[in-house]
Amino acid sequence: xxxxxxxxxxxxxxxxxxxxxxxxxxxxxxxxxxxxxxxxxxxxxxxxxxxxxxxxxxxxxxxxxxxxxxxxxxxxxxxxxxxxxxxxxxxxxxxxxxxxxxxxxxxxxxxxxxxxxxxxxxxxxxxxxxxxxxxxxxxxxxxxxxxxxxxxxxxxxxxxxxxxxxxxxxxxxxxxxxxxxxxxxxxxxxxxxxxxxxxxxxxxxxxxxxxxxxxxxxxxxxxxxxxxxxxxxxxxxxxxxxxxxxxxxxxxxxxxxxxxxxxxxxxxxxxxxxxxxxxxxxxxxxxxxxxxxxxxxxxxxxxx
Numbered sequence: 105x106x107x108x109x110x111x112x113x114x115x116x117x118x119x120x121x122x123x124x125x126x127x128x129x130x131x132x133x134x135x136x137x138x139x140x141x142x143x144x145x146x147x148x149x150x151x152x153x154x155x156x157x158x159x160x161x162x163x164x165x166x167x168x169x170x171x172x173x174x175x176x177x178x179x180x181x182x183x184x185x186x187x188x189x190x191x192x193x194x195x196x197x198x199x200x201x202x203x204x205x206x207x208x209x210x211x212x213x214x215x216x217x218x219x220x221x222x223x224x225x226x227x228x229x230x231x232x233x234x235x236x237x238x239x240x241x242x243x244x245x246x247x248x249x250x251x252x253x254x255x256x257x258x259x260x261x262x263x264x265x266x267x268x269x270x271x272x273x274x275x276x277x278x279x280x281x282x283x284x285x286x287x288x289x290x291x292x293x294x295x296x297x298x299x300x301x302x303x304x305x306x307x308x309x310x311x312x313x314x315x316x317x318x319x320x321x322x323x324x325x326x327x328x329x330x331x332x333x334x335x336x337x338x339x340x341x342x343x344x345x346x347x348x349x350x351x352x353x354x355x356x357x358x359x360x361x362x363x364x365x366x367x368x369x370x371x372x373x374x375x376x377x378x379x380x381x382x383x384x385x386x387x388x389x390x391x392x393x394x395x396x397x398x399x400x401x402x403x404x405x406x407x408x
Contacts, residue, residue, distance in 0.1 A: 107179055109143045110172040112136050113151055117169050120159045181243065185384065192385045194223045199392065200236035200248035201228060204305045204330055205375065208349040209249070212399035217392055224388055232302045240378065247379040247389045249396065251347075252304045254378050260386075261376040262393045263407040265400060268348045268372045269312065270363040274340040277362070285367035288312055296322040297333050297342040305330070308373055309345040315370045334358050347373065352403050 115125040116136070126133040144151055151165035161169060201210065210228065217226055229236070229245060236248040241258065254261060271286055273279050279286060293313055298306040310322065323342045327333045331354070333344050338360040346354075351363050377393040379386065397406040 105143060105146060107176065109139055110176050112139050113143060113169060114172055114176060116140060116152065116159070117161055117165075122159075192224075192388050193221060196225050196227050197221075197247070197385065197388060197392065198227045198229065198245045200239060200245045200250075201230055202233055202236065202248075202250055202304060203230055204299075204303065204347060204350065205249055205251065206230045208347075208353050209396055209400060213392075213396045216395040216399055220391055220395055221388060226392070233304045234302065237378075240380065243380075246383065246385055247377055247392065249375065249377050250304070251308070251373045251375045253374075254376075258381050259378050260381045261378045262390055263374060263376045264393055264397055265404050265406045266372050266374050267404060269308075269366055270346045270348060270351045271343060271366055272334060272337050272346045272351075272358075272361050272363055273343045274337055275360050275362055276340070277343065279343070279364060280362040282364065285365045287367050288371065291343060293322050295342045297325045297327070297336050297344045298322050299330065299333060300326045300328050303328075304373075305345065305347065312345065312366075312370055315368075330354075334361065337361055349400060349403060 112125065112129055112131075115128045116122065119125040119128060122137050123133050126136040129136060140151070147168070149164040149168070150162050151168060153160040153162055206228070214226060214228075229239070231239075233250050233252055236245065236250060237254065237259075239245045240248050249264070251267070271279065271288070271291065279290065291313070296309065296313070298309055300306070313322075325336060325342060327336065330346070330350055334346070334354060335358075336342060337344050338358050346363065355361070355363060377389060377396070379389045383389065400406065
């Protein structure tokens with residue numbers, strides 16, 4: 105068994121056709137067919153069921169191909185890591201970003217990163233904080249942009265900026281009008297619409313209310329996207345907390361919402377880019393962070 109054999113069977117799993125799998129791997133079909141059969145013989149199990157033109161993965165094949173995928177990914181990752189040590193500015197960089205930041209920083213930041221690091225293309229993964237940090241620790245990501253404190257230990261961070269929160273309320277709401285910053289303690293927690301569990305913004309909104317001595321139960325309404333939450337607010341179903349970068353981009357799309365400034369140092373979140381402490385690509389990650397800072401400099405004050 106060798107790495108090429110594993111690539112053959114994974115291509116066959118994806119294409120479900122010997123001819124297409126051979127084309128994908130750049131070999132003749134008889135060569136691929138023979139190597140797949142040789143691998144099955146050496147393992148003593150059939151990986152595929154062949155019935156005419158139909159090709160199906162066997163039960164044993166499902167388990168073995170899962171491990172083959174991990175093995176091929178691991179080898180590719182080793183090659184990338186070796187390349188990163190040789191020249192950290194060459195090779196793809198896997199970057200995770202939380203959903204309440206990705207739509208508001210990536211359109212501006214990605215072109216700047218591509219210009220700054222033309223040989224290090226970004227592969228972006230948008231996911232919840234907990235899963236991003238797990239992938240970062242497991243080596244599936246090189247860095248992640250998050251808005252919560254990271255557990256002490258093997259991760260390092262570069263602070264990018266502090267992002268203020270705004271209170272989004274429907275027009276006609278008692279809090280919709282006012283010039284001075286609003287105290288979050290004046291908000292009824294029962295009217296607070298939050299993102300679904302797992303989103304750090306939901307935890308931050310609740311923590312902000314608790315810090316103001318306003319620890320009541322939030323609304324039972326939940327949504328998986330900030331866009332949906334804002335639609336609910338515009339429909340006068342409640343209020344919510346919105347980060348400033350999101351507000352700056354979506355305010356015009358929600359003319360039925362007033363966005364009020366909040367008072368107090370707690371009414372903000374700290375955004376940072378985190379990475380494994382001994383990553384060979386620390387300098388590249390710092391450059392990506394600098395590109396993100398430059399992209400939002402006209403909206404927020406970046407960290408020194």
